[in-house]
Amino acid sequence: MLARVIRSMAKPARMQSSSLVKPVSLTKIPGRYLAHQEGLPKLPVPPLQQTLDRYMAVLQPIISQxxxxxxxxxxDEFGKPGGVGERLQKGLERxxxxxxxxxxxxxxxxxxxxYRMPVVIHSSPGVVLPKLEFHDRQGQIRYAAKLIAGVLDFKTMIDNETLPVEYLGGKPLCMNQYYQILSSCRIPGPKRDTVINYTLSKSPPTHVTIVHNFQFFVLDVYNSDGSPLTVDQICTQxxxxxxxxxxxxxxxIGILTSQHRNTWGNAYNNLIKDKTNKESVKAIQKSIFTVCLDAPMPRVSDELYLSRVATQMLHGGGSRWNSGNRWFDKTLQFIIGEDGSCGVIYEHAPAEGPPIVALVDHVVEFMRSAETVRSPMIPLPMPKKLRFNITPEIKKDIEKAKQNLNIMVHDLDVKVTVFSHFGKNFPKSQRMSPDAFIQVALQLxxxxxxxRCCSTYESASLRMYRLGRTDTIRSASxxxxxxxxxxxxxxxxxQQKVDLLQKAIVAHRAYTNMAINGQAIDRHLLGLKMQAIEDLTSIPEIFMDTSFAVAMHFNLSTSQVPAKTDCVMCFGPVVPDGYGVCYNPMDEHINFAISAFNSCAETNAAHLSHLLEEALLDMRDVIIQLPKSKL
Structure with a gap:
């Protein structure tokens, strides 16, 4: 069941005051990245009894006596001296x-x-950026050119190893994920996928993939002298x-990547039998990133606009619209609609949210500050169009993918709202953690x-440790x-209500601190289970227990992904009867994206969004009604 929990976007560390990241040196610093990584501590293995005790505590609000x-x-049986738990614990420590x-x-x-479900909706998160002011092809192309230049500016810091190290609580964080998001791609397999990264290859890629009208192009973004193309040059191309x-x-052809992973793995092998197809697929996989130039969507009201754009970022709107304008296995895809809608979708395997958000913040700031540079009129070669030979069998796979994707598209319910009554400044003014305040409001x-209470997942960063990804903050306490x-x-x-609210917030902060210090329970339990599998022993009874199934059935899968840009990340639920909730707390408002499945009669994204707004307001009101001396 732990494998279902794939919405693991950790909280970014605080960046510098400007969103535009500045390199630590103007020249390359070879070996700086490895030296930094080697200086980080290893992820600890928590004490066994500590995890078992904490597991009992998190079960209390969600299962019967x-x-x-x-x-x-x-x-008790699992954790007794000389028992199964102790043996597995020693294996983990080794x-x-x-x-x-x-x-x-x-x-x-x-x-x-x-994980074999499609990456679309079930795994890959999207980012909704503020609506842009253009409504035509020229505006779309100009914006895309500036965006590409901004990403290449960020890439220079990665290539030169001059990206500033992030810190959390004065401790340096693992920067490995920043080196995984460019020039990488997921490759489907019949039973298990792989991820390939071309950054450190002998001839690292110098092109991006552009998709327009379902057609893929290779755009070389560097001149022969190694300098990146200017915005003007990119516009021309x-x-x-x-x-x-x-x-x-x-x-x-891109719609094939939206399929169930086993289905896509088989279709992939069929697709690349043809030499031309194989070369075209390789060019997409090897590209630095992808830019999707989308057709405009049908107009909707201002109230529904953000929710509509969120679905565009997550799945492209279906086979009639822009879903074929994607290669969903590509780690990083920027989506720019002709109607001014804009955002990102990323394949989740190589990285969490922080590197993506930091990159987006940098690119948005770069586009604001980038000066127009008039380029000398040097003729550039025509970007290469990628060709695909469509056999009857491939055509059949495409039609099947269209049908399956359209079913998924119609099943996804997304509600994006801007909670405008207050932002993170209010809980801060009450000496309460904004994240904990929002998480308790979600519980309410x-x-x-x-x-009833439900099993709730919130991601916590393990980046204080070498190659750290995430663990789970269990918000239901x-x-x-x-x-x-x-x-x-x-x-x-x-007064009683506020006292209990403060206790809940303190408990959430305590669990958060425990998680980021490598002492939470979920990844440790996964490790014990995986150790049993690796030892070829039977799965311990604690993992076959009904309580474990309930604990791993996350009806609320949540993530705080704060950005300087006024955006919001979104993702699908991780269980059929659950919700995906992502939020970006700004100073005076909070951006929320809530998803659910229409096929579940018990869930409704708009209704939960309304209840969340009421909960936040009621919590604020109960606080401000108290005399200040009582707080």
Whole structure:
């Protein structure tokens, strides 16, 4: 079940005051990245009994007393001296001594590469950027050219190893993910995928992929002397691409990448049997990143606009619209619509949200500050159009992919809202963590809707450790349960409610600190289970228990992804009857994206969004109604 939890976007560390990242040196510093990485501590293996005790604590608000007693018996048996747990723990500790990171390979395989649902909706997050002011081809091309130049500016720092190191609480963070997001791609397999990165190859790529009207082009973005093309030069090349892709009777080959991974793995092998197809696919996979120049979508009201753009970022709107204008396996795809909609979708296996958000912040700031440079009129070669030979079998695969994707598109319910009543400054003014405040509000909204607490996932960064990815902050606690039960109880005074709210927030902060210091329970439990599999022993009973199934069934899968840009990340639910909730707390407002599946009668994204707004306002009101001396 842990493999289902793939919405793991960790919280970015605080960046410098300007969104435009400045290199630490104007010249290349060879070996700086490796020297930094080697100086980071290894991810610890938490004490066994500590994890078992904390596991019992997180079960309390989400399972019955009878189930709790049964699970306690299993845990006592598992954790007894000389028992199964102790043997697996020692195996994990041996693995930790021998490897750079005892978790990273297991996590990559179980959460991503062995996960067989489509990456679309089920895995890849999208980012919705503020609406742009252009409504035509010229504006779209000009913006795309500036964006490409901004990404190349960021890439220079990665190539030169001059990217500033990020810190959290005064401790340096692992920067490895920044070196995985460019020139990389996921490759489908019949049972397990792989990720390939061309950054360190003998001839690193010098091109990006441009997609327009379902047609793919190779755009070389460096001159012969190694300097990047200017914005003017890129504009000229994008114009050529646009003009040569006007016919729309091309098969949307990219839609194949939206399939169930086993299905796509088989179709992929069929596709690359042809030499031309194989070379075209390789060019896409090897490119630095992809830019999708989308056709305009049907107009909607201002209220629905952000939600519509979120679906464009996540899936492209279906086979009738822009879903064929993607290569969903590509790590990084920037999407620019002719109607001014703009954002990003990224394949999740190589990285979490922070490098993506830092890159987006940098690019947005770069485009604001970039001066127009008039380029000498040196003729540039025509960008290469990638050819595909479509056999009847490939055509059949494309039609099947269209049908399956359209079913997924119609099933996804997304609601993006801007909560405008207050932002992170309000909880800060009450000496409360904004993230914890929002998480407790989510617990209250869910409880009001379902009259129960649920297993809740919030990602926490493990980047204080070498090759660290994420662990889980479990937001449903016994303290949050006491608060949500008291909030609508007329017999409770405002003072009692605020006291319980403060306890819930303190508990959330404590779990967060525990998680970022490598002491949370979820990845440790995964490690113990994987160690049992590797030892070829039977799976311990604690992992076959009903309580474990409930604990791993995350009805709320959430992530705070703060950015300086006024944007919001979005992703699909991780269970059929659940919600995906992502938020970006700005100073005076909060951007929320909530997703659910229409096929589940019990979930509704717009309704949860409304309940969340009410919960935030009610929590604020109960605080401000107290005399200041009582807080």
């Amino acid at each position: 009878e189930e709790l007693e049964h699970t306690k018996h299993l845990l 693995r930790a001594r021998k490897t750079e990171n005892w978790l990273s390979d297991w996590w990559l395989q179980t959460a991503y590469l062995e 994008l114009e050529k691409i646009w003009n040569s892709s006007l016919q729309t009777n091309k098969e949307p 909204a869910y409880y009001r809707n379902y009259n 016994i303290d949050s349960q006491h608060f949500v039960q008291a909030m609508d109880d007329p017999s409770k005074s405002n």
